[in-house]
Each structure stands twice: as C-alpha cells, then as structure tokens.
Amino acid sequence: MNDDQNYETLDPENWDEMRKLAHRMMDDALDYIQTARERPVWTPVPEEVSAKLTSPAPAGPTPPEEVYEEFRSDILPYNLHTNHPRFWAWYMGSGTVMGALADFFAAVMNPNVGGINHVAPRVEQQVISWITRMMGFPDSASGLLTSGGSMANFTALTVARNSGAGYDARREGVLAAPGPLTVYASTEIHSCNQKAVETLGLGSDGLRKVPVNDDYTIDLDALARQVNSDRESGMVPFCVIATAGTINTGAIDDMNAIADFCERENLWFHVDGAIGAVAVLAENVRGQLSGMERADSIALDLHKWMHIPFEAGCVIVRNAPAHRDSFALVPEYLQREPDGGGMASGSLWFSDYGLQLTRQFRALKVWMSIKEHGLERFGRMIARNVEQAHYLGRLVEAQPSLELTGPVGLDIVCFRYNPGNLAPQPLNDLNKELLVRLQRGGVAAPSYTTLRGHYCLRVAISNHRSRPEDFDLMVREVVRIGNDLVSGTVH
Numbered sequence: 001m002n003d004d005q006n007y008e009t010l011d012p013e014n015w016d017e018m019r020k021l022a023h024r025m026m027d028d029a030l031d032y033i034q035t036a037r038e039r040p041v042w043t044p045v046p047e048e049v050s051a052k053l054t055s056p057a058p059a060g061p062t063p064p065e066e067v068y069e070e071f072r073s074d075i076l077p078y079n080l081h082t083n084h085p086r087f088w089a090w091y092m093g094s095g096t097v098m099g100a101l102a103d104f105f106a107a108v109m110n111p112n113v114g115g116i117n118h119v120a121p122r123v124e125q126q127v128i129s130w131i132t133r134m135m136g137f138p139d140s141a142s143g144l145l146t147s148g149g150s151m152a153n154f155t156a157l158t159v160a161r162n163s164g165a166g167y168d169a170r171r172e173g174v175l176a177a178p179g180p181l182t183v184y185a186s187t188e189i190h191s192c193n194q195k196a197v198e199t200l201g202l203g204s205d206g207l208r209k210v211p212v213n214d215d216y217t218i219d220l221d222a223l224a225r226q227v228n229s230d231r232e233s234g235m236v237p238f239c240v241i242a243t244a245g246t247i248n249t250g251a252i253d254d255m256n257a258i259a260d261f262c263e264r265e266n267l268w269f270h271v272d273g274a275i276g277a278v279a280v281l282a283e284n285v286r287g288q289l290s291g292m293e294r295a296d297s298i299a300l301d302l303h304k305w306m307h308i309p310f311e312a313g314c315v316i317v318r319n320a321p322a323h324r325d326s327f328a329l330v331p332e333y334l335q336r337e338p339d340g341g342g343m344a345s346g347s348l349w350f351s352d353y354g355l356q357l358t359r360q361f362r363a364l365k366v367w368m369s370i371k372e373h374g375l376e377r378f379g380r381m382i383a384r385n386v387e388q389a390h391y392l393g394r395l396v397e398a399q400p401s402l403e404l405t406g407p408v409g410l411d412i413v414c415f416r417y418n419p420g421n422l423a424p425q426p427l428n429d430l431n432k433e434l435l436v437r438l439q440r441g442g443v444a445a446p447s448y449t450t451l452r453g454h455y456c457l458r459v460a461i462s463n464h465r466s467r468p469e470d471f472d473l474m475v476r477e478v479v480r481i482g483n484d485l486v487s488g489t490v491h
C-alpha cells in the first residue's frame with residue numbers, strides 16, 4: 001500500500017520525464033527572451049483560442065508534456081510582450097533573465113515570508129536596506145516589498161492616516177475624526193492613490209486634487225490655498241503626496257518645496273515614486289529628485305524602471321515604529337519567541353508591516369538581479385532611456401506631420417499625428433485609429449493619453465532593450481499610417 005511507487009502525491013509520476021521536460025522548458029524560455037525582437041510586439045488573441053479558454057476544469061489528469069504543448073500553442077504566442085524592444089505601453093519594465101530564474105527558484109523553495117525564523121526574511125531585509133540607502137533614508141527606516149506601487153502607496157497612506165489623524169484611528173476608525181481627514185496631491189496623481197484613500201474610509205472627496213503648472217508639476221500656491229481653506233472649513237489635512245514621475249508626462253513635483261511646506265504645516269510627506277524614485281541611480285535625473293530623501297514615506301516600483309519581473313514594489317517609512325503600529329497584530333497562533341529559539345524566534349516578521357500574512361519570496365529576484373548587474377548598470381539603463389526620450393522628441397519635432405503634445409518628462413514622450421487641417425475631435429479620432437493600426441501591425445506598442453483635450457500617443461521607454469533605430473522605425477510607421485489614413489488609402 002505505502003510503497004513509494006503507488007502512494008499518490010502531486011509529485012511527477014516519472015521524474016526522468018519531468019526532468020527532460022523541465023530542461024526543454026528552460027531552453028524555450030531563454031530562446032523566448034533572446035529572440036524577443038523577432039516577434040510582433042503584440043498579437044491579439046484569436047477567437048478560437050479565447051473559446052478554448054472558457055472550457056471547464058478537467059476532472060482527471062493530463063500528461064505534463066501535453067499541458068506544456070497547450071501552453072506553447074495557446075498561451076505563449078499571445079503574451080503581452082513586455083520583453084520586446086519596442087514595447088512602450090502604459091509603464092512597465094521589460095524583465096531580466098536572472099529575475100525570471102530567481103522567481104522559478106523562489107517557487108521551488110516555496111517559503112512563506114510573512115515571518116518565521118528562516119533565511120528569506122533576511123534576504124528581504126537586505127534588499128530593503130539597499131533601497132533605503134538608495135533613497136537616502138536612515139538605516140532605522142522600515143520597509144516592505146509589495147506587489148507593486150498600488151500596494152506600496154496604500155501601505156504608506158495607512159501609516160500616514162494613523163499617524164496624522166490626531167487620535168487612535170486604528171482603534172476608533174475614521175468616524176471618530178473631528179472633521180473629514182484629507183490628503184493632497186496634484187490632478188496628475190495616479191489613480192491607485194484615490195483607490196487607497198477610498199479604501200481607507202476617507203471617500204474620494206478626501207483626496208484633494210490640486211491644479212498643476214504648465215509643466216504638469218503641482219501648483220504650490222494652489223496647494224497652500226487649498227490646505228488653508230480646508231482647515232477653515234473644519235477638515236483635517238494630514239498628508240501631501242508628491243509624485244516623482246507622473247504617469248502622463250513623467251513630471252517630478254518640487255520635492256524640497258513640498259518637504260518645506262509639510263514641515264511648516266505639520267503634514268505627512270509621502271512620495272509616489274512608482275516611476276521615478278529609482279532614477280536616483282541615474283546621473284541625468286538625480287538632481288531633479290533632490291528633497292525626496294526628506295519624505296516620511298516613499299512608494300516605488302521595482303517592476304517598472306528596475307525591470308524586475310512582475311510583481312515587485314516597495315514601500316519605505318522613515319518612522320519604523322509608526323509603520324509597525326499600523327499593521328502589527330499578534331494573535332496566540334503567531335506569538336514570537338526570543339532570539340535563539342526555534343522557528344518562531346526572532347523579530348523579523350514582515351506581516352507586521354502590511355496587510356498580507358502569507359507572502360511570496362519576491363525578494364529573491366530583486367536580490368539576484370541587483371547582485372548580477374550592480375546598481376550602476378541599472379542607473380545607466382535609466383539614464384539611457386531618458387536620452388532616448390529626448391531623441392524621440394527631436395525625431396517628432398523634425399516631422400512636419402507630427403507634434404509633441406506635452407513636455408518630454410523622464411522617459412515619457414506624448415505626441416500626435418497632425419495633418420494641420422482637422423478640427424479637434426476628428427484629429428483625436430484619427431490618432432485613436434492610427435494607434436490601433438500601429439499596435440495591430442505588431443511593429444511598436446505605445447499607449448495613449450489625453451493631455452488638455454488632445455488625444456495622443458504616449459511612449460514610455462522603460463525598456464533596457466530599445467535602440468535608437470527602434471524609435472526611427474516607429475516614427476516612420478506612424479507617419480506612414482497617418483498619411484494613409486488621411487489620403488484614404490486604407491479603410
């Protein structure tokens with residue numbers, strides 16, 4: 001009954017065959033990344049594949065080789081191909097090989113990094129202390145790796161609320177506030193912060209959106225006026241969120257001015273640095289981020305401009321006890337033992353610093369990628385993307401039928417095709433159609449935004465594989481499609 005052969009588990013029935021398959025998968029994976037440039041940057045999912053993906057779960061087993069074949073034919077070709085050198089949509093990183101291998105090994109090790117006395121929390125702690133130093137925070141700061149910028153901002157804003165409410169908000173809730181608790185940011189603030197403010201019980205009205213200057217940075221006078229008038233009408237301002245690299249145009253708010261303002265007004269200074277915080281590594285950006293090191297908390301993404309495979313974000317908080325006080329909750333089944341004891345010993349429990357108890361070993365891919373490349377190389381990749389954005393800006397300006405629709409900020413370029421004789425709405429429609437054709441053609445994948453009523457193509461170059469000729473190619477393609485659309489040669 002209990003002999004090894006027949007005792008059912010989820011392990012391979014035939015280890016030799018699984019080993020062969022695993023080696024093939026590894027070879028295919030490396031080929032996939034090495035030849036990224038040769039495939040279309042986007043391929044829509046065919047209807048027959050979509051239909052297959054609605055079939056019910058199988059009750060019985062399928063041989064592993066067959067499962068893998070199905071993956072190869074039905075899933076892999078329709079990937080969102082962020083590894084491609086001309087993937088510039090929304091704002092994503094392009095992955096690293098070591099990061100992918102590390103993620104595989106994190107799953108092989110399969111530790112739970114919520115706490116407990118083992119090696120993985122120490123690795124996460126090391127990664128956090130590297131980031132803490134990168135950001136110019138003191139070693140006493142706390143941090144947490146998160147799924148991404150959204151959870152990093154949510155975590156920081158929770159600590160900000162609990163610290164700034166002026167009473168025990170964790171125990172009494174927002175109903176006990178003497179007036180509506182309010183957070184301040186520019187109109188260019190990323191939507192995840194509004195979701196966080198709503199989830200924290202403050203309502204979307206609790207996020208006060210302040211107008212921006214021509215360069216899309218927050219208008220500091222308007223900020224001061226808003227905080228003042230809100231206080232006069234009984235609200236309780238507790239936090240200002242500065243953005244280091246806005247999602248639309250890569251604008252960086254004036255960090256020192258906001259730090260001064262928060263000091264004067266006794267407000268929590270939070271930085272949403274999902275895009276730009278890691279650009280402290282780049283010579284040509286560092287100066288613009290001056291003052292960020294004065295923040296009370298910073299949210300940043302490692303799966304954007306650091307190219308760590310999804311998901312990887314980080315939050316750091318200057319006041320570690322305030323961070324812990326917002327999330328630590330230790331029931332009898334999670335009690336800790338003194339150092340030197342068994343598995344429950346030690347104080348490094350990351351579940352005390354965020355919402356999740358069970359946590360994956362996402363630190364490993366960050367740790368291995370940073371070890372492999374070193375911070376300086378990451379800095380050079382970031383700096384080069386910024387130069388490429390300016391190169392693309394010059395290409396756009398050199399084309400009579402193209403125009404920039406906003407300032408080039410960090411690695412983000414917004415532009416549109418404009419034949420010069422269309423009213424605003426037809427011009428927006430033309431550019432929408434142009435972008436769809438560009439994406440479906442598989443040549444390049446920008447995304448889009450709308451700036452001051454102008455719909456435009458938006459190229460976010462957080463990509464370590466892009467080369468100058470990739471931008472030449474995209475610009476030629478945009479002009480060609482635009483001309484075809486205007487002359488009616490395509491329908």
Ligand SMILES: *Cc1c(COP(=O)(O)O)cnc(C)c1O
Nearest residue numbers: 148149150190192247274275301
């Ligand atoms: C992407 C982004 C976020 C959200 O981060 P996720 O990693 O997608 O959760 C927040 N703020 C800014 C400025 C961003 O660009």
